[in-house]
Amino acid sequence: MQQMELDYSGESGFTGIDFSGQTLERKEYENCTFTSCVFTDAKLLDCRLEAVRFVSCNLSNTDFSNSRLTDIEFIDCKIVGLTLFKCKQTVFDLRFGKCIIEYCNFSDVSMKRCVFDSCDFRESWFQNTFLVESRFTGCVFSNTLFDKCNLQKASFLDASGYVIDPRDCDIRKAEFSVPGVFGLLDVFGITIK
Numbered sequence: 001m002q003q004m005e006l007d008y009s010g011e012s013g014f015t016g017i018d019f020s021g022q023t024l025e026r027k028e029y030e031n032c033t034f035t036s037c038v039f040t041d042a043k044l045l046d047c048r049l050e051a052v053r054f055v056s057c058n059l060s061n062t063d064f065s066n067s068r069l070t071d072i073e074f075i076d077c078k079i080v081g082l083t084l085f086k087c088k089q090t091v092f093d094l095r096f097g098k099c100i101i102e103y104c105n106f107s108d109v110s111m112k113r114c115v116f117d118s119c120d121f122r123e124s125w126f127q128n129t130f131l132v133e134s135r136f137t138g139c140v141f142s143n144t145l146f147d148k149c150n151l152q153k154a155s156f157l158d159a160s161g162y163v164i165d166p167r168d169c170d171i172r173k174a175e176f177s178v179p180g181v182f183g184l185l186d187v188f189g190i191t192i193k
Helices: 180-184
Strands: 013-015 023-025 028-030 033-035 043-045 048-055 058-060 068-075 078-080 094-097 100-102 115-117 120-122 125-127 140-142 145-147
Parallel strands (some): 013 033, 048 068, 058 078, 078 100, 094 115, 125 145
């Protein structure tokens, strides 16, 4: 297993490296890409990541405690157990494309204009989350909670499986498509034929 010791700033990156179980503290990564890397149970503590792409990476139980994540993109990644509220900041600029997102906690943070494109959500939480103008286009949700979220102007076009209580979440001017929009009615226990 290769141990990463140096900070990195540049236009290339890291490919096929297994960082499982490693602790990386006070590192800075800027303008780089991690491709097919494994971060299972890795700890990136008090790190600064800016303009970083994760492509086809496994981020299962990766700990970003006290780290700063700015302009981060996750493409075709498996992300399990991510807890953003442990990061240094509470405002995030993140993009997710074709990711599997399981047991993640996106509570108590601001993710304005965040993009989730064709992601598969399982057992994840958005509670007191500011998601104005965020996009969940083509996402599939399974047992994922939206509670007391601001979803104004958010897009759920071609998304399915979400259950959002319109009494608890602000959904003004949000976009939904049929049949997914019926997830807004689940909380009322009605039957639609």
